[in-house]
Amino acid sequence: MTLxxxxxxxxxxxxxxQSLVIINSNDEMPRNGDQLYKFRQNSDLYxxxxxxxxxxxxxxxxxxxxxxxREILFTTQPNDFFSTWYGHQxxxxxxxxxxxxxxxxxxEDFEVVLKDLMINSTNIFLSSNEYIKFIPDFPDxxxxxxxxxxxKYPLHSYFRFSPLINDLRLIKESEELSxxxxxxxxxxxxxxxxxxxxxPNVYESHVEADISYEFILNGSxxxxxxxxxASGLNACTLHYNKNRDICRDGDLLLLDxxxxxxxxxxxxxxxxxxxxxxxxxxxSYYQAVLNVYKEIEKKYIIGNTIDILxxxxxxLIENELIKLGLLxxxxxxxxxSENPLYKKYFMHGVSHFIGxxxxxxxxxxxxxxxxxxxxxxxxxxxxxxGIGIRLENDILIxxxxxxxxxxxxxxxxxxxxxxxxxx
Numbered sequence: 001m002t003l004x005x006x007x008x009x010x011x012x013x014x015x016x017x018q019s020l021v022i023i024n025s026n027d028e029m030p031r032n033g034d035q036l037y038k039f040r041q042n043s044d045l046y047x048x049x050x051x052x053x054x055x056x057x058x059x060x061x062x063x064x065x066x067x068x069x070r071e072i073l074f075t076t077q078p079n080d081f082f083s084t085w086y087g088h089q090x091x092x093x094x095x096x097x098x099x100x101x102x103x104x105x106x107x108e109d110f111e112v113v114l115k116d117l118m119i120n121s122t123n124i125f126l127s128s129n130e131y132i133k134f135i136p137d138f139p140d141x142x143x144x145x146x147x148x149x150x151x152k153y154p155l156h157s158y159f160r161f162s163p164l165i166n167d168l169r170l171i172k173e174s175e176e177l178s179x180x181x182x183x184x185x186x187x188x189x190x191x192x193x194x195x196x197x198x199x200p201n202v203y204e205s206h207v208e209a210d211i212s213y214e215f216i217l218n219g220s221x222x223x224x225x226x227x228x229x230a231s232g233l234n235a236c237t238l239h240y241n242k243n244r245d246i247c248r249d250g251d252l253l254l255l256d257x258x259x260x261x262x263x264x265x266x267x268x269x270x271x272x273x274x275x276x277x278x279x280x281x282x283x284s285y286y287q288a289v290l291n292v293y294k295e296i297e298k299k300y301i302i303g304n305t306i307d308i309l310x311x312x313x314x315x316l317i318e319n320e321l322i323k324l325g326l327l328x329x330x331x332x333x334x335x336x337s338e339n340p341l342y343k344k345y346f347m348h349g350v351s352h353f354i355g356x357x358x359x360x361x362x363x364x365x366x367x368x369x370x371x372x373x374x375x376x377x378x379x380x381x382x383x384x385x386g387i388g389i390r391l392e393n394d395i396l397i398x399x400x401x402x403x404x405x406x407x408x409x410x411x412x413x414x415x416x417x418x419x420x421x422x423x
Contacts, residue, residue, distance in 0.1 A: 005100035020121035183266035190214035200249035224265035228256035235388025269392030276420035288320035300402035
């Protein structure tokens with residue numbers, strides 16, 4: 001059974017009787033003129049089918065009396081015109097080979113088959129993007145489809161699909177772990193290339209180009225998210241991605257980047273000296289963040305939550321800020337607990353789940369279980385000093401403790417300086 005067949009089987013075990021799941025592919029988004037942005041598949045649809053084609057619909061109806069209608073994937077029929085202009089379109093047998101779904105139908109058959117599926121179903125599960133911080137300006141294809149379906153079939157019971165699929169996506173199968181490890185390994189290659197090429201007066205864009213080159217060379221899908229290549233004061237802007245300034249002698253360069261491989265993300269942060277040598281002041285800040293990283297990584301154990309990790313990380317950051325002379329014990333004792341002082345220098349959380357999405361499904365209250373993957377990313381940012389440092393690895397939760405999937409990416413000061421000064 002394919003990975004995607006296993007994923008569907010796990011889902012079937014969670015569905016109540018008389019259920020129907022319908023998931024649409026992502027939209028092909030217009031860029032300008034007659035151009036489209038590069039297509040990226042809906043993560044839920046990919047998780048259950050492995051198919052990357054646009055204009056695709058997956059229906060799952062486990063209790064349908066006709067076994068052929070229990071799993072159907074609808075997509076566009078190949079034609080000579082499309083093949084001539086844009087290349088090969090997958091045939092039915094090719095889609096079956098990837099997905100394990102035997103019944104592949106063309107989109108023009110969807111409305112007729114949908115009526116049959118609805119007649120034989122009571123509980124309809126529909127996909128939506130429920131990422132808590134994401135509020136798009138325009139409704140996506142699944143949202144539009146939900147509105148249309150409820151109007152056509154108002155007497156059915158409709159349910160959110162996200163709670164079911166999110167629980168499944170949080171725990172990674174062995175095939176998923178291998179794919180994410182590959183993404184991390186490619187990211188490691190890119191960082192080592194950066195260490196060999198960064199020097200004073202190189203542009204941030206040149207550094208980004210080195211990373212992109214290594215990603216493409218190693219067969220990845222490209223960047224899992226817009227990379228942050230932030231030199232000097234730019235590093236204090238958390239989501240800086242202009243990536244056009246000059247990397248100046250004496251400055252630090254904060255890198256937040258990760259490749260996407262077979263739709264799975266990696267997410268890495270490192271901070272390096274542009275000239276290959278940390279100053280004493282930079283060294284003290286870097287070591288402070290590294291100290292926090294090493295301690296908080298130990299907390300990535302079964303039963304903890306991201307909320308717990310954030311709280312523990314806050315205490316560790318406070319201690320390091322005291323050592324750096326940025327806060328005093330008295331100030332911390334008298335601080336407003338609802339707005340702790342350390343947040344002036346560490347404004348973001350220390351962790352998020354990672355998988356098919358770089359900020360993957362899962363809440364901050366979710367108890368960690370074996371097979372989950374999360375980032376560990378403490379940082380300290382001081383605009384007055386022009387210093388921003390973040391260190392980040394991807395961590396696998398196991399029964400024996402945390403496993404760093406990015407152990408091959410240099411993080412120690414001596415290791416970074418040694419590589420940079422061998423050039």
